[in-house]
Amino acid sequence: MLLFRTVITGIGSYIPPHIKTNQEFVSQDFYTEDHERIVATPNEIIEKFRDITGIEERRYVGDEFNASDMAIVAAKHAIEDAGIDPETLDQIIVAHNFGNVVKHTIQTDILPALASRVKQALGIRNPNCVAYDLLFGCPGWIQGVIQADAFIKAGIAKKCLVIGTETLSRVIDKYDRDSMIFSDGAGASVIEALEPLENGSGILASSVQSHCVDEAYYLNMGKSYKPGADPCVRYIKMKGRKVYEYAMKHVPLAMKACLEKAGIHVTEVKKFFLHQANEKMDEGFVKVLYKLYGLKDIPEHVMPMSIHKLGNSSVATIPTLFDLVKRGILDNHDIHRGDVILFASVGAGMNINAVCYRV
Structure with a gap:
């Protein structure tokens, strides 16, 4: 008999304030991987890009913010949405790919782990709240949810905070057409073990x-x-x-x-x-x-x-x-x-x- 069900009880996000439209790439030269300049006009490149990807604009984070800062904001929203005491969290799982990349650098900073920074910012003193990072490419947040579910089913955890955060705008090559795809942002969720509800949530x-x-x-x-x-x-x-x-x-x-x-x-x-x-x-x-x-x-x-x-x-x-x-x-x-x-x-x-x- 199922004693507990893994339920998302809170969700939150941070959407950066800076909007970069496709038209802002009009003055940009693009090159192929063979370092040859693409002969199509920037407008032609941008129109084809929009037709394929659907992207009209994207969000970039401000200079003063890093991936961990966005994660903290999203986490606070999720915790508030769930109505829980952060001290009751058993795990904090932060999915990312590049850690903190300080503006105007291309260096990854993951010491300490982003999850440790989030835990500190949330003021959690409970040493049994385990904080760690997860690298799994773009599927990282889902993988964190899957891990939280596994820990809950194993009886190891009852409440987990799972976050996905990234500042891709700081690791893109502006001379690469694919750079127009990427953006910044963070999303967080509180995952809890709850007794099965009638509708099986x-x-x-x-x-x-x-x-x-x-x-x-x-x-x-x-x-x-x-x-x-x-x-x-x-x-x-x-x-x-x-x-x-x-x-x-x-x-x-x-x-x-x-x-x-x-x-x-x-x-x-x-x-x-x-x-x-x-x-x-x-x-x-x-x-x-x-x-x-x-x-x-x-x-x-x-x-x-x-x-x-x-x-x-x-x-x-x-x-x-x-x-x-x-x-x-x-x-x-x-x-x-x-x-x-x-x-x-x-x-x-x-x-x-x-x-x-x-x-």
Whole structure:
């Protein structure tokens, strides 16, 4: 008999205040990985970029803020939403990829861990509240939720704080077209062990995969595409076509595997909360998933999206999107008690994961 269910009792986010529109890239020169200048005009590059990704603008954090600062703000919102005493937390899990990158530097600072900084800022004195960081690419927040669920089911923890935070604007090569995808942000959630409610709220199932053969370096760190750039300075790089083909092949399968574990049919899913990396790719995930069930017609408003205005903030995209929908900020999107939703993500590693959840 199930004694406890893992439930998200609080959610919060930090959306940076600085908006960078596509038009602000008009004066930028872009180069290929072979350091050859792209001959298309900046306007042509930007229009094609928007058509593919759906991104119109993105958010960058202010000079005075780091990833840990955003994590702290998001955490406070989630704790307030959950109505808990921070001292009762058993674990703080902070997912990121680059730690704190101080403005005007390209150096990662993860000493101490971001989770330790969050714990200190929250004023938690309880030594049994274990704080640690998690590196799992863009699926990091979902992976933190999966870990929290495992600890709860093992009887190790009852309350966990899971955060995703990233300042990708500080690790991008401005001469790379892909740099326009990335943004900053943070999302946090309080995960608790609760006695099963009548409607069965909580995590129903999860699935995780890592493909690390040919796929391992689809996202990596490399030198600027600008000719003559300092090879000692590294930036985030992405093999866009490879990532797209990989994701389209494997993500829908992982989503279906998760639903099958939960005993949920795809038509029972009210909303799909997918990593906000590429609008057409996310639409493709859902289309292929329905096709795997022999279905062609996809319901309207089944997939909320924030990528148009917020860009790709890596580990922060899904918890931020979930927070926006829960607070009723996105048009045509809401969720209610008893609704089934699916979280799914893909990213560097290459890693894929999904969580089926009943609100």
